[in-house]
Amino acid sequence: MAVQVDWDSKVCSHSGNCVKTLPRVFKVENKKFVIDPAAATDEEVLAAVKACPSGALKIRS
Amino acid sequence: MNIDYDPFFSAHPEDPYPVYAALRREAPVYWAERSKTWVVSRYDDVMSVLKDTARFSSDAMATVLVGATPRRSYDGTPGAPRPSVVTSDPPVHTALRDVVNRGFTPRQISAWKPEVEKIVDECVANMRAKTSFDLVADLSNPMPVIVIANVLGVDPARYADFRKWATIITMGMNGSKRHLGFVGSGAAAASTEMSKYLAEIIARKTSASGNDLISVLVRAKEGDVMTAQEAIIFANLLLFAGSETTTNLIGNAICALLGQPETLARVQANLQLIAPVIEETLRWDPPVHYLFRRATQDVEVSGTVIPEASIVTILLGSANRDETACGSDAAEFILDRKMANPHLAFGFGAHFCLGASLARMEATAALQRVIPLLSNARRTSVAVNYIDSFQFRGPAALPMEWT
Numbered sequence: 001m002a003v004q005v006d007w008d009s010k011v012c013s014h015s016g017n018c019v020k021t022l023p024r025v026f027k028v029e030n031k032k033f034v035i036d037p038a039a040a041t042d043e044e045v046l047a048a049v050k051a052c053p054s055g056a057l058k059i060r061s
Numbered sequence: 062m063n064i065d066y067d068p069f070f071s072a073h074p075e076d077p078y079p080v081y082a083a084l085r086r087e088a089p090v091y092w093a094e095r096s097k098t099w100v101v102s103r104y105d106d107v108m109s110v111l112k113d114t115a116r117f118s119s120d121a122m123a124t125v126l127v128g129a130t131p132r133r134s135y136d137g138t139p140g141a142p143r144p145s146v147v148t149s150d151p152p153v154h155t156a157l158r159d160v161v162n163r164g165f166t167p168r169q170i171s172a173w174k175p176e177v178e179k180i181v182d183e184c185v186a187n188m189r190a191k192t193s194f195d196l197v198a199d200l201s202n203p204m205p206v207i208v209i210a211n212v213l214g215v216d217p218a219r220y221a222d223f224r225k226w227a228t229i230i231t232m233g234m235n236g237s238k239r240h241l242g243f244v245g246s247g248a249a250a251a252s253t254e255m256s257k258y259l260a261e262i263i264a265r266k267t268s269a270s271g272n273d274l275i276s277v278l279v280r281a282k283e284g285d286v287m288t289a290q291e292a293i294i295f296a297n298l299l300l301f302a303g304s305e306t307t308t309n310l311i312g313n314a315i316c317a318l319l320g321q322p323e324t325l326a327r328v329q330a331n332l333q334l335i336a337p338v339i340e341e342t343l344r345w346d347p348p349v350h351y352l353f354r355r356a357t358q359d360v361e362v363s364g365t366v367i368p369e370a371s372i373v374t375i376l377l378g379s380a381n382r383d384e385t386a387c388g389s390d391a392a393e394f395i396l397d398r399k400m401a402n403p404h405l406a407f408g409f410g411a412h413f414c415l416g417a418s419l420a421r422m423e424a425t426a427a428l429q430r431v432i433p434l435l436s437n438a439r440r441t442s443v444a445v446n447y448i449d450s451f452q453f454r455g456p457a458a459l460p461m462e463w464t
Binding site: 010011012013014015017051053055 | 167409411413414415
Protein backbone atom coordinates (compact mmCIF):
# COMPACT_ATOMS: atom_id res chain seq x y z
CA MET A 1 0.00 0.00 0.00
CA ALA A 2 1.18 3.48 -0.84
CA VAL A 3 2.17 5.82 1.97
CA GLN A 4 -0.61 8.04 3.27
CA VAL A 5 -0.23 11.81 3.37
CA ASP A 6 -1.98 14.24 5.72
CA TRP A 7 -2.48 17.90 4.84
CA ASP A 8 -3.05 20.63 7.44
CA SER A 9 -4.89 23.47 5.70
CA LYS A 10 -4.23 25.85 8.59
CA VAL A 11 -0.47 25.41 8.24
CA CYS A 12 -0.28 25.35 4.43
CA SER A 13 1.39 28.45 2.95
CA HIS A 14 0.17 27.69 -0.59
CA SER A 15 3.66 27.75 -2.03
CA GLY A 16 2.44 25.36 -4.71
CA ASN A 17 5.59 23.24 -4.45
CA CYS A 18 3.77 19.92 -4.28
CA VAL A 19 1.35 20.61 -7.15
CA LYS A 20 4.22 21.78 -9.30
CA THR A 21 6.68 18.98 -8.52
CA LEU A 22 4.25 16.05 -8.34
CA PRO A 23 0.98 17.01 -10.08
CA ARG A 24 -0.08 13.39 -10.43
CA VAL A 25 -0.36 13.11 -6.66
CA PHE A 26 -1.14 16.63 -5.48
CA LYS A 27 -3.91 18.34 -7.42
CA VAL A 28 -6.82 20.72 -7.23
CA GLU A 29 -10.09 19.17 -8.37
CA ASN A 30 -13.36 21.12 -8.21
CA LYS A 31 -11.59 23.77 -6.12
CA LYS A 32 -10.59 21.13 -3.57
CA PHE A 33 -7.06 20.01 -2.83
CA VAL A 34 -6.78 16.24 -3.25
CA ILE A 35 -3.90 13.88 -2.63
CA ASP A 36 -3.53 10.59 -4.46
CA PRO A 37 -0.34 8.99 -3.11
CA ALA A 38 -0.88 5.86 -5.20
CA ALA A 39 -0.22 7.82 -8.40
CA ALA A 40 3.54 7.90 -7.76
CA THR A 41 6.22 5.87 -6.04
CA ASP A 42 6.65 6.13 -2.29
CA GLU A 43 10.07 7.71 -2.86
CA GLU A 44 8.54 10.49 -4.99
CA VAL A 45 5.81 11.14 -2.44
CA LEU A 46 8.30 11.17 0.46
CA ALA A 47 10.53 13.64 -1.42
CA ALA A 48 7.59 15.97 -2.11
CA VAL A 49 6.50 15.85 1.53
CA LYS A 50 10.06 16.53 2.70
CA ALA A 51 10.25 19.57 0.40
CA CYS A 52 6.95 21.05 1.63
CA PRO A 53 8.18 24.40 2.96
CA SER A 54 5.40 25.08 5.47
CA GLY A 55 5.30 21.63 6.99
CA ALA A 56 1.61 21.27 6.12
CA LEU A 57 2.20 17.89 4.46
CA LYS A 58 3.02 14.96 6.70
CA ILE A 59 3.42 11.24 6.17
CA ARG A 60 0.77 9.44 8.22
CA SER A 61 2.54 7.15 10.65
CA MET B 62 42.09 31.22 8.75
CA ASN B 63 41.00 33.92 11.14
CA ILE B 64 37.32 34.44 10.50
CA ASP B 65 35.90 37.90 10.96
CA TYR B 66 32.15 37.92 10.58
CA ASP B 67 29.43 39.91 12.29
CA PRO B 68 25.88 40.38 11.02
CA PHE B 69 25.95 44.12 11.72
CA PHE B 70 29.61 45.08 11.51
CA SER B 71 31.30 43.05 8.77
CA ALA B 72 31.82 44.91 5.56
CA HIS B 73 31.31 42.28 2.88
CA PRO B 74 28.83 44.08 0.67
CA GLU B 75 30.33 43.08 -2.69
CA ASP B 76 30.85 39.43 -1.88
CA PRO B 77 29.91 37.91 1.47
CA TYR B 78 30.19 34.36 0.13
CA PRO B 79 33.88 33.62 0.87
CA VAL B 80 33.40 34.40 4.57
CA TYR B 81 30.25 32.24 4.59
CA ALA B 82 32.29 29.35 3.13
CA ALA B 83 34.92 29.80 5.85
CA LEU B 84 32.22 29.81 8.54
CA ARG B 85 30.65 26.60 7.21
CA ARG B 86 34.01 24.91 6.99
CA GLU B 87 35.68 26.06 10.20
CA ALA B 88 33.13 27.55 12.57
CA PRO B 89 29.61 26.35 11.74
CA VAL B 90 28.33 27.79 15.03
CA TYR B 91 30.31 31.02 15.34
CA TRP B 92 30.19 33.58 18.12
CA ALA B 93 30.02 37.13 16.74
CA GLU B 94 31.24 39.17 19.70
CA ARG B 95 30.26 42.66 18.60
CA SER B 96 26.61 41.82 18.02
CA LYS B 97 26.59 39.11 20.72
CA THR B 98 25.01 36.50 18.53
CA TRP B 99 25.64 32.90 17.49
CA VAL B 100 25.90 32.56 13.73
CA VAL B 101 24.65 29.30 12.17
CA SER B 102 25.79 28.80 8.59
CA ARG B 103 25.42 25.15 7.47
CA TYR B 104 22.37 24.08 5.50
CA ASP B 105 21.31 21.26 7.84
CA ASP B 106 21.72 23.46 10.92
CA VAL B 107 19.85 26.40 9.37
CA MET B 108 17.08 24.01 8.35
CA SER B 109 16.77 22.48 11.82
CA VAL B 110 16.71 25.89 13.55
CA LEU B 111 14.03 27.13 11.13
CA LYS B 112 11.86 24.07 11.80
CA ASP B 113 12.28 24.14 15.58
CA THR B 114 9.88 26.91 16.64
CA ALA B 115 9.72 25.54 20.20
CA ARG B 116 13.41 25.94 20.96
CA PHE B 117 14.03 28.94 18.67
CA SER B 118 11.63 31.82 19.17
CA SER B 119 10.96 34.37 16.44
CA ASP B 120 10.54 37.19 18.96
CA ALA B 121 14.23 37.86 18.24
CA MET B 122 13.15 39.30 14.87
CA ALA B 123 11.61 42.19 16.82
CA THR B 124 14.08 42.49 19.68
CA VAL B 125 17.15 42.49 17.44
CA LEU B 126 15.89 44.45 14.45
CA VAL B 127 13.70 47.13 15.95
CA GLY B 128 14.79 47.05 19.59
CA ALA B 129 11.44 45.81 20.89
CA THR B 130 11.15 44.73 24.52
CA PRO B 131 11.88 41.02 24.85
CA ARG B 132 8.87 38.88 25.60
CA ARG B 133 8.20 35.20 25.44
CA SER B 134 5.25 35.75 23.15
CA TYR B 135 1.83 37.38 23.22
CA ASP B 136 0.72 37.31 26.87
CA GLY B 137 -2.98 37.18 26.06
CA THR B 138 -3.99 40.53 27.59
CA PRO B 139 -7.53 41.16 26.33
CA GLY B 140 -7.58 43.89 23.71
CA ALA B 141 -3.82 43.95 23.21
CA PRO B 142 -2.76 43.35 19.62
CA ARG B 143 -0.89 40.13 19.00
CA PRO B 144 2.70 40.42 17.76
CA SER B 145 3.16 40.36 14.00
CA VAL B 146 3.15 37.14 12.04
CA VAL B 147 6.94 37.46 11.65
CA THR B 148 7.78 37.85 15.32
CA SER B 149 5.26 35.48 16.94
CA ASP B 150 5.57 31.79 17.76
CA PRO B 151 2.97 29.03 17.65
CA PRO B 152 0.16 28.91 18.70
CA VAL B 153 -0.34 32.68 18.26
CA HIS B 154 1.55 32.54 14.99
CA THR B 155 -0.53 29.64 13.70
CA ALA B 156 -3.77 31.59 14.25
CA LEU B 157 -2.42 34.77 12.63
CA ARG B 158 -0.93 32.90 9.75
CA ASP B 159 -4.22 31.17 9.08
CA VAL B 160 -5.83 34.61 8.67
CA VAL B 161 -3.18 36.15 6.43
CA ASN B 162 -2.90 33.00 4.30
CA ARG B 163 -6.45 33.76 3.09
CA GLY B 164 -5.15 36.89 1.41
CA PHE B 165 -2.32 35.08 -0.37
CA THR B 166 -3.83 31.99 -1.92
CA PRO B 167 -2.61 31.04 -5.41
CA ARG B 168 -6.00 32.14 -6.77
CA GLN B 169 -5.68 35.56 -5.13
CA ILE B 170 -2.18 36.00 -6.53
CA SER B 171 -3.16 35.05 -10.08
CA ALA B 172 -5.98 37.59 -9.85
CA TRP B 173 -3.34 40.31 -9.30
CA LYS B 174 -1.25 39.22 -12.30
CA PRO B 175 -2.82 41.45 -15.01
CA GLU B 176 -2.42 44.47 -12.75
CA VAL B 177 1.25 43.61 -12.04
CA GLU B 178 1.93 43.22 -15.77
CA LYS B 179 0.30 46.58 -16.43
CA ILE B 180 2.54 48.26 -13.83
CA VAL B 181 5.62 46.62 -15.37
CA ASP B 182 4.56 47.84 -18.84
CA GLU B 183 4.21 51.39 -17.54
CA CYS B 184 7.69 51.25 -16.00
CA VAL B 185 9.14 49.89 -19.25
CA ALA B 186 7.39 52.54 -21.36
CA ASN B 187 8.93 55.18 -19.12
CA MET B 188 12.42 53.66 -19.58
CA ARG B 189 11.98 53.54 -23.36
CA ALA B 190 11.10 57.22 -23.45
CA LYS B 191 14.54 58.11 -22.03
CA THR B 192 18.04 57.74 -23.51
CA SER B 193 19.46 56.29 -20.32
CA PHE B 194 17.68 54.59 -17.43
CA ASP B 195 18.21 52.71 -14.18
CA LEU B 196 16.63 49.27 -13.94
CA VAL B 197 16.42 49.65 -10.16
CA ALA B 198 15.04 53.20 -9.87
CA ASP B 199 12.82 52.87 -12.94
CA LEU B 200 11.51 49.33 -12.49
CA SER B 201 12.57 46.93 -9.73
CA ASN B 202 12.20 49.52 -6.97
CA PRO B 203 8.86 51.17 -7.83
CA MET B 204 7.00 48.14 -9.20
CA PRO B 205 6.64 46.02 -6.01
CA VAL B 206 5.81 49.12 -3.94
CA ILE B 207 3.05 50.07 -6.35
CA VAL B 208 1.71 46.50 -6.33
CA ILE B 209 1.47 46.31 -2.54
CA ALA B 210 0.17 49.87 -2.32
CA ASN B 211 -2.59 48.99 -4.81
CA VAL B 212 -3.46 45.86 -2.90
CA LEU B 213 -3.76 47.91 0.28
CA GLY B 214 -5.60 50.75 -1.43
CA VAL B 215 -2.92 53.41 -0.94
CA ASP B 216 -3.29 56.72 -2.78
CA PRO B 217 -0.79 56.73 -5.71
CA ALA B 218 0.33 60.20 -4.64
CA ARG B 219 1.83 58.60 -1.51
CA TYR B 220 4.01 55.99 -3.30
CA ALA B 221 7.12 58.14 -2.99
CA ASP B 222 6.52 58.44 0.76
CA PHE B 223 6.38 54.66 1.10
CA ARG B 224 9.66 54.27 -0.72
CA LYS B 225 11.24 56.93 1.48
CA TRP B 226 9.94 55.31 4.68
CA ALA B 227 11.16 51.86 3.59
CA THR B 228 14.67 53.18 2.91
CA ILE B 229 14.90 54.96 6.27
CA ILE B 230 13.62 51.90 8.12
CA THR B 231 16.13 49.59 6.36
CA MET B 232 19.09 51.84 7.16
CA GLY B 233 18.09 52.10 10.81
CA MET B 234 17.17 48.45 11.21
CA ASN B 235 20.06 46.67 9.50
CA GLY B 236 22.10 49.24 7.60
CA SER B 237 24.63 51.98 8.17
CA LYS B 238 22.50 53.92 10.68
CA ARG B 239 21.84 50.95 12.93
CA HIS B 240 24.43 52.13 15.45
CA LEU B 241 22.17 55.16 16.09
CA GLY B 242 19.38 52.85 17.27
CA PHE B 243 15.91 52.33 15.85
CA VAL B 244 14.73 55.61 17.37
CA GLY B 245 17.92 57.64 16.86
CA SER B 246 18.20 56.68 13.19
CA GLY B 247 14.73 58.02 12.44
CA ALA B 248 13.44 54.53 11.59
CA ALA B 249 10.94 54.54 14.46
CA ALA B 250 9.51 57.88 13.32
CA ALA B 251 9.25 56.66 9.72
CA SER B 252 7.52 53.51 10.91
CA THR B 253 5.07 55.53 13.03
CA GLU B 254 4.30 57.84 10.13
CA MET B 255 3.67 54.86 7.88
CA SER B 256 1.42 53.17 10.47
CA LYS B 257 -0.55 56.37 10.94
CA TYR B 258 -1.31 56.58 7.25
CA LEU B 259 -2.18 52.88 7.08
CA ALA B 260 -4.50 53.29 10.08
CA GLU B 261 -6.52 55.84 8.11
CA ILE B 262 -6.90 53.43 5.20
CA ILE B 263 -7.81 50.52 7.43
CA ALA B 264 -10.37 52.59 9.35
CA ARG B 265 -12.18 53.13 6.05
CA LYS B 266 -12.07 49.42 5.24
CA THR B 267 -13.37 47.78 8.40
CA SER B 268 -16.93 48.29 7.30
CA ALA B 269 -16.22 47.33 3.70
CA SER B 270 -17.32 44.06 2.18
CA GLY B 271 -14.77 44.16 -0.65
CA ASN B 272 -12.42 41.40 -1.67
CA ASP B 273 -9.28 43.50 -1.26
CA LEU B 274 -6.66 42.24 1.14
CA ILE B 275 -7.45 44.42 4.15
CA SER B 276 -11.19 43.68 3.94
CA VAL B 277 -10.43 39.97 3.79
CA LEU B 278 -8.22 40.21 6.88
CA VAL B 279 -10.49 42.25 9.12
CA ARG B 280 -13.85 40.86 8.07
CA ALA B 281 -15.30 38.30 10.44
CA LYS B 282 -15.48 35.09 8.48
CA GLU B 283 -14.95 31.59 9.67
CA GLY B 284 -12.53 31.24 12.52
CA ASP B 285 -10.08 33.91 13.56
CA VAL B 286 -9.80 37.45 12.23
CA MET B 287 -7.45 40.35 12.79
CA THR B 288 -8.33 43.41 14.79
CA ALA B 289 -7.86 46.75 13.02
CA GLN B 290 -4.72 47.34 15.09
CA GLU B 291 -3.28 43.96 14.06
CA ALA B 292 -4.11 44.73 10.44
CA ILE B 293 -2.08 47.94 10.72
CA ILE B 294 0.91 45.99 12.04
CA PHE B 295 0.48 43.53 9.18
CA ALA B 296 0.06 46.18 6.48
CA ASN B 297 3.18 47.94 7.75
CA LEU B 298 5.05 44.65 7.51
CA LEU B 299 3.70 43.95 4.02
CA LEU B 300 4.76 47.24 2.58
CA PHE B 301 8.15 46.75 4.00
CA ALA B 302 8.77 43.03 3.57
CA GLY B 303 6.89 42.85 0.31
CA SER B 304 8.69 45.56 -1.59
CA GLU B 305 12.39 45.72 -0.70
CA THR B 306 12.81 41.95 -1.02
CA THR B 307 11.23 41.67 -4.48
CA THR B 308 13.23 44.69 -5.67
CA ASN B 309 16.39 42.88 -4.66
CA LEU B 310 15.31 39.56 -6.17
CA ILE B 311 14.79 41.23 -9.56
CA GLY B 312 18.05 43.20 -9.27
CA ASN B 313 20.08 40.15 -8.27
CA ALA B 314 18.60 38.10 -11.13
CA ILE B 315 19.57 40.80 -13.65
CA CYS B 316 23.07 41.07 -12.16
CA ALA B 317 23.51 37.29 -12.38
CA LEU B 318 22.47 37.27 -16.05
CA LEU B 319 24.60 40.29 -16.97
CA GLY B 320 27.56 38.45 -15.46
CA GLN B 321 26.88 35.39 -17.63
CA PRO B 322 26.27 36.47 -21.24
CA GLU B 323 25.83 32.87 -22.44
CA THR B 324 23.11 32.18 -19.90
CA LEU B 325 21.46 35.48 -20.75
CA ALA B 326 21.44 34.59 -24.46
CA ARG B 327 19.88 31.21 -23.65
CA VAL B 328 17.11 32.85 -21.63
CA GLN B 329 16.54 35.49 -24.31
CA ALA B 330 16.02 32.68 -26.81
CA ASN B 331 13.60 30.91 -24.47
CA LEU B 332 11.72 32.99 -21.93
CA GLN B 333 10.35 29.79 -20.36
CA LEU B 334 13.73 29.66 -18.60
CA ILE B 335 12.79 32.65 -16.45
CA ALA B 336 11.36 30.31 -13.79
CA PRO B 337 14.72 28.54 -13.26
CA VAL B 338 16.51 31.92 -13.41
CA ILE B 339 14.39 33.09 -10.47
CA GLU B 340 14.91 29.90 -8.45
CA GLU B 341 18.66 29.86 -9.05
CA THR B 342 18.92 33.56 -8.15
CA LEU B 343 17.05 32.87 -4.92
CA ARG B 344 19.52 30.13 -4.09
CA TRP B 345 22.72 31.74 -5.36
CA ASP B 346 22.26 35.38 -4.36
CA PRO B 347 19.14 35.74 -2.20
CA PRO B 348 17.54 39.08 -1.21
CA VAL B 349 17.49 38.24 2.52
CA HIS B 350 20.74 36.97 3.99
CA TYR B 351 19.79 36.14 7.55
CA LEU B 352 17.04 35.89 10.14
CA PHE B 353 17.14 35.91 13.94
CA ARG B 354 15.87 33.53 16.57
CA ARG B 355 16.19 33.34 20.37
CA ALA B 356 17.12 30.05 22.03
CA THR B 357 14.41 29.24 24.55
CA GLN B 358 16.69 26.64 26.20
CA ASP B 359 20.24 25.32 25.84
CA VAL B 360 20.45 23.74 22.39
CA GLU B 361 23.32 21.81 20.86
CA VAL B 362 23.96 22.63 17.20
CA SER B 363 26.81 20.91 15.31
CA GLY B 364 28.58 20.12 18.58
CA THR B 365 28.31 23.60 20.11
CA VAL B 366 25.88 24.37 22.92
CA ILE B 367 23.95 27.57 22.28
CA PRO B 368 22.91 28.73 25.76
CA GLU B 369 19.34 29.59 26.64
CA ALA B 370 18.35 33.20 25.83
CA SER B 371 21.09 33.61 23.20
CA ILE B 372 20.32 35.35 19.94
CA VAL B 373 20.98 33.15 16.91
CA THR B 374 21.68 34.50 13.43
CA ILE B 375 20.64 32.03 10.74
CA LEU B 376 22.53 32.61 7.53
CA LEU B 377 20.16 31.74 4.70
CA GLY B 378 22.67 33.12 2.19
CA SER B 379 25.25 30.63 3.41
CA ALA B 380 22.94 27.62 3.67
CA ASN B 381 22.04 27.97 0.01
CA ARG B 382 25.72 27.65 -0.92
CA ASP B 383 26.45 24.66 1.30
CA GLU B 384 28.10 22.01 -0.89
CA THR B 385 26.77 19.15 1.23
CA ALA B 386 23.16 20.14 0.47
CA CYS B 387 23.44 21.88 -2.89
CA GLY B 388 26.29 19.97 -4.57
CA SER B 389 30.00 20.59 -5.16
CA ASP B 390 29.13 23.28 -7.73
CA ALA B 391 27.05 25.26 -5.19
CA ALA B 392 29.19 28.38 -5.72
CA GLU B 393 28.18 28.56 -9.39
CA PHE B 394 25.02 29.95 -10.97
CA ILE B 395 23.66 27.00 -12.95
CA LEU B 396 20.34 27.30 -14.70
CA ASP B 397 19.83 23.55 -15.12
CA ARG B 398 20.55 22.77 -11.50
CA LYS B 399 18.63 19.83 -10.09
CA MET B 400 18.14 20.56 -6.42
CA ALA B 401 18.04 17.57 -4.10
CA ASN B 402 17.17 19.97 -1.27
CA PRO B 403 15.06 23.13 -1.45
CA HIS B 404 16.84 26.48 -1.27
CA LEU B 405 16.11 28.43 1.90
CA ALA B 406 15.78 31.93 0.44
CA PHE B 407 12.15 32.09 1.62
CA GLY B 408 12.93 30.36 4.90
CA PHE B 409 11.32 27.04 5.77
CA GLY B 410 8.65 25.74 8.13
CA ALA B 411 6.00 27.75 9.96
CA HIS B 412 7.40 31.15 8.91
CA PHE B 413 7.95 30.24 5.24
CA CYS B 414 7.61 33.49 3.28
CA LEU B 415 3.94 34.36 2.90
CA GLY B 416 4.68 36.34 -0.24
CA ALA B 417 6.77 33.69 -2.02
CA SER B 418 4.22 33.17 -4.80
CA LEU B 419 3.69 36.91 -5.18
CA ALA B 420 7.44 37.54 -5.34
CA ARG B 421 7.85 34.85 -8.01
CA MET B 422 4.95 36.27 -10.01
CA GLU B 423 6.25 39.86 -9.80
CA ALA B 424 9.79 38.83 -10.70
CA THR B 425 8.49 36.78 -13.64
CA ALA B 426 6.45 39.72 -14.94
CA ALA B 427 9.45 42.07 -14.67
CA LEU B 428 12.01 39.69 -16.18
CA GLN B 429 9.73 38.77 -19.08
CA ARG B 430 9.81 42.40 -20.17
CA VAL B 431 13.37 43.27 -19.19
CA ILE B 432 15.33 40.29 -20.50
CA PRO B 433 14.45 40.89 -24.19
CA LEU B 434 15.36 44.57 -23.76
CA LEU B 435 18.87 43.72 -22.61
CA SER B 436 19.91 43.04 -26.22
CA ASN B 437 19.36 46.74 -27.00
CA ALA B 438 20.91 48.20 -23.88
CA ARG B 439 24.26 48.23 -22.13
CA ARG B 440 25.42 49.06 -18.66
CA THR B 441 26.94 52.50 -18.21
CA SER B 442 28.74 51.35 -15.08
CA VAL B 443 30.05 47.84 -14.58
CA ALA B 444 30.76 48.22 -10.87
CA VAL B 445 27.72 47.33 -8.76
CA ASN B 446 26.98 49.26 -5.58
CA TYR B 447 24.89 47.35 -3.11
CA ILE B 448 22.03 48.77 -1.03
CA ASP B 449 22.67 50.14 2.44
CA SER B 450 21.88 47.02 4.43
CA PHE B 451 23.73 44.16 6.08
CA GLN B 452 20.72 41.87 6.05
CA PHE B 453 19.27 42.54 2.60
CA ARG B 454 21.28 42.29 -0.57
CA GLY B 455 20.67 43.75 -3.99
CA PRO B 456 22.08 46.35 -6.38
CA ALA B 457 21.39 49.96 -5.39
CA ALA B 458 21.35 50.95 -9.06
CA LEU B 459 21.74 49.36 -12.51
CA PRO B 460 22.34 52.32 -14.82
CA MET B 461 21.97 51.51 -18.52
CA GLU B 462 21.66 53.23 -21.89
CA TRP B 463 19.98 52.17 -25.12
CA THR B 464 22.29 51.05 -27.92
